[in-house]
Amino acid sequence: MCPKLFQIGPIPVYSYGLMLAIAFIAASYLLTKEFKRLKLNPDIASNITLIALIGGVAGSKILYLLEHWSSFIADPSSAFSPGGLTFYGGLVLAAISIFFYVRGKKISFLLAADLTSPGLILAYGIGRLGCHFAGDGDYGFPTTLPWGTNYANGTYPPSQAFRDFPEITSQFPNGIVPDTTPCHPTGVYELLVCSFLAFVLWNIRLKTKPAGKLFMIYLMAAGVERLTIEFARLNPRLFFGLSEAQLISLALITGGAIGFAMLFRSAKLPETKP
Numbered sequence: 313m314c315p316k317l318f319q320i321g322p323i324p325v326y327s328y329g330l331m332l333a334i335a336f337i338a339a340s341y342l343l344t345k346e347f348k349r350l351k352l353n354p355d356i357a358s359n360i361t362l363i364a365l366i367g368g369v370a371g372s373k374i375l376y377l378l379e380h381w382s383s384f385i386a387d388p389s390s391a392f393s394p395g396g397l398t399f400y401g402g403l404v405l406a407a408i409s410i411f412f413y414v415r416g417k418k419i420s421f422l423l424a425a426d427l428t429s430p431g432l433i434l435a436y437g438i439g440r441l442g443c444h445f446a447g448d449g450d451y452g453f454p455t456t457l458p459w460g461t462n463y464a465n466g467t468y469p470p471s472q473a474f475r476d477f478p479e480i481t482s483q484f485p486n487g488i489v490p491d492t493t494p495c496h497p498t499g500v501y502e503l504l505v506c507s508f509l510a511f512v513l514w515n516i517r518l519k520t521k522p523a524g525k526l527f528m529i530y531l532m533a534a535g536v537e538r539l540t541i542e543f544a545r546l547n548p549r550l551f552f553g554l555s556e557a558q559l560i561s562l563a564l565i566t567g568g569a570i571g572f573a574m575l576f577r578s579a580k581l582p583e584t585k586p
Contacts, residue, residue, distance in 0.1 A: 313447035313466040331442025336365050338438060339431030342514070346427040356417055360410055360424065364432075367409040368402035375401025400560050422524030429530035430513040436534070437506025444499025449473045452496025452544035453480065460494025470495060477546060496544045502537065509533050525575045531568030535561040 317325045340361035347357040378401075407425075414424045443450040447466015454460070454470070463469055469491040474480045481487040513530060520526045539561040547555040554562075 313445060313461075313463050315446045315448075315465070315467050327445035328442035328448065331438055331445065335435035335438035335442075336361060339364070339428070339435040342431035342434070343428055346517075350427075352419070356414075356419070357427075359413065360428065363409045363413055364406045364428075367406035370402070371405025372402035374405070400557065420523055422522075422527065425527035425530075426517065426520070426523055426525070429526050430510045430517065433506050433513065433530060433534055434510035437503040437510070440499040440502040440506070442499075444497055444503075450499060450545070452498040452501075452541075453546060454483075454489065454493045455496050456494070457496075459497065459500075461497040461500075462492055463495055464491035473546060476548070480546070498541055498545050501544075502541055505537050505541075509537065522575055522578070525572060528568040528572035528575065531564045532572070535564035535568065539565070 314327055317327050317330065319325065340358065343361060344354045344357040347354045410424060410428075411421045414421055440450070444461075447463040447468065449466075449468035449472075451461065451463055451466075451473075454474075463473075470489045470493050471491050474489040478487075481489055484490065484493075513526060513533075516529075517526055520529070539558050542555050542558045542561070545555075547557060549555055550559065
């Protein structure tokens with residue numbers, strides 16, 4: 313793992329930050345292409361990307377601090393640390409911010425959501441690759457598979473990441489997981505899956521009507537992806553053996569399915585003539 317790639321004078325360049333920048337550049341590129349295809353102002357696409365960046369990072373940090381409230385109270389400076397981001401918080405705040413922005417520009421939010429969907433899921437996968445390079449604890453359980461990854465040099469090595477998981481620590485001498493223990497590279501798994509999903513969304517975008525259906529497909533696909541990957545990851549379980557991320561994923565899948573059904577039904581209804 314390589315959390316810090318290199319340094320330019322006094323400025324360090326971190327792998328997670330670089331992947332995050334690449335993620336937003338990729339998403340912005342795809343969104344701009346869609347705006348140009350529909351002959352919409354491409355500057356609006358750039359503004360949406362900027363709003364998504366600011367709202368995404370802020371929302372991710374806010375949800376993370378709420379999840380770790382006691383640690384935040386003990387050390388308020390943690391609010392300004394570069395780490396500690398929870399994706400779903402960013403998704404919600406960015407979506408709300410973009411909703412008000414595009415409404416002011418007289419653009420349908422559902423249309424805007426459709427246009428952002430392929431780039432959004434691709435950006436998420438690239439961001440997860442940043443987590444993989446940083447070794448920030450978003451990796452999975454120990455594994456004997458040949459592609460198991462050594463996160464000893466990460467920002468949150470296995471000896472720390474697994475210390476509150478007795479079902480894991482009990483398998484090692486003295487209850488300590490060695491930092492060199494190979495673990496599932498879940499960030500790589502997510503990049504591969506999300507790249508495939510982005511490819512699918514991009515290729516069906518012209519055939520998916522009315523506006524909003526592609527976004528509902530995105531919600532279901534993203535929910536299934538996160539729900540599945542969490543079974544290999546070390547996040548605490550809350551209810552029915554599911555983590556917080558999995559519970560939110562179920563909400564996304566349900567919301568996407570309901571929204572898709574409603575849009576499908578509305579598209580089938582005959583138009584009423586005066």
